[in-house]
Amino acid sequence: MHPLRFLVALALAAAGASAHAAGDAAAGKNKVYQCQGCHGIVDWKTAFPEVYRVPKLGGQKAEYIVAALKAYKKGERDFATMRAITADLTDQDMADIGAYYATHGTTTTTAEKKK
Amino acid sequence: MTTTRLAACLLVAFAPAAFAASGDASVGKKKSTPCAACHGAEGVSPSPEFPNLAGQYADYLETAMRHYKNGKRKNPIMAEQVKGLSEKDIVDLAAYFAGQRGLRTWY
Numbered sequence: 331m332h333p334l335r336f337l338v339a340l341a342l343a344a345a346g347a348s349a350h351a352a353g354d355a356a357a358g359k360n361k362v363y364q365c366q367g368c369h370g371i372v373d374w375k376t377a378f379p380e381v382y383r384v385p386k387l388g389g390q391k392a393e394y395i396v397a398a399l400k401a402y403k404k405g406e407r408d409f410a411t412m413r414a415i416t417a418d419l420t421d422q423d424m425a426d427i428g429a430y431y432a433t434h435g436t437t438t439t440t441a442e443k444k445k
Numbered sequence: 446m447t448t449t450r451l452a453a454c455l456l457v458a459f460a461p462a463a464f465a466a467s468g469d470a471s472v473g474k475k476k477s478t479p480c481a482a483c484h485g486a487e488g489v490s491p492s493p494e495f496p497n498l499a500g501q502y503a504d505y506l507e508t509a510m511r512h513y514k515n516g517k518r519k520n521p522i523m524a525e526q527v528k529g530l531s532e533k534d535i536v537d538l539a540a541y542f543a544g545q546r547g548l549r550t551w552y
Contacts, residue, residue: 372550373502383502386548393493406519 352422353392358430361423364415376409392428399424468503468540476534477541479526488542499547506539 368374368384375383387395401407403416419427480498484490488499498506512518514527514535530538 370550380508382504382508385505386501386550388549389500390497390548391490391493391495394490394496397494408517 353396353425353427353429353432355426355429355433358426358428361427362430365427368411387431388434390431392425392432395428395431396424399427468507468536468538470537470540470544473537473539473541476538480538480542483522484542487547488545489547497547498542499545501542501548503536503539503543506542507535510535510538 362370365387369387373383375381398407399412399416399419400421402409402412403419405413416424483492483495484498488497488501490497509518510523510527510530513520513523514530516524527535
């Protein structure tokens with residue numbers, strides 16, 4: 331491959347990667363107000379159709395949160411409340427929300443967990 | 446309503462919760478080997494696309510596994526993984542991951 335073509339390919343690959351990882355945790359802080367009503371309360375439970383505690387999000391992987399939000403928006407994951415909330419979220423909102431929760435709170439290593 | 450009938454109703458109402466809470470974390474640990482490939486040895490995922498499980502609520506994890514199993518939640522990888530799990534396997538695995546430190550509720 332010609333060096334120039336290689337560089338172009340690299341640049342395109344990098345651009346693609348950054349388009350996925352462009353979440354802004356600070357911006358996310360202002361976008362989680364709808365989430366916190368359930369996910370921000372310890373032991374908060376769903377009421378219908380099944381009863382279980384809503385998942386903890388603090389320290390979750392940003393990319394996973396984005397994938398979950400997109401799946402709810404597209405109807406691939408089915409929960410009425412999440413479907414309604416995600417209907418109005420843009421891709422940027424989702425990335426920001428993912429970044430916010432990912433950076434607010436996990437113990438990511440064994441060493442940290444033992445503290 | 447007589448006291449006996451009330452007691453019976455209460456028992457029925459709380460039986461599922463009691464059953465769901467019966468997972469054995471140490472047994473779950475032994476069953477968790479296949480999970481570690483994606484979710485990490487201690488429930489902390491090495492990859493951004495796979496969720497951390499450490500510290501997640503047991504009842505949420507159980508619900509997720511049941512939904513993967515019955516097709517309510519669709520994911521080809523997870524559908525394959527949970528296919529052979531019994532209800533006991535599900536509560537044991539959930540108890541194991543819920544007992545780890547990791548995820549938390551952020552205020």
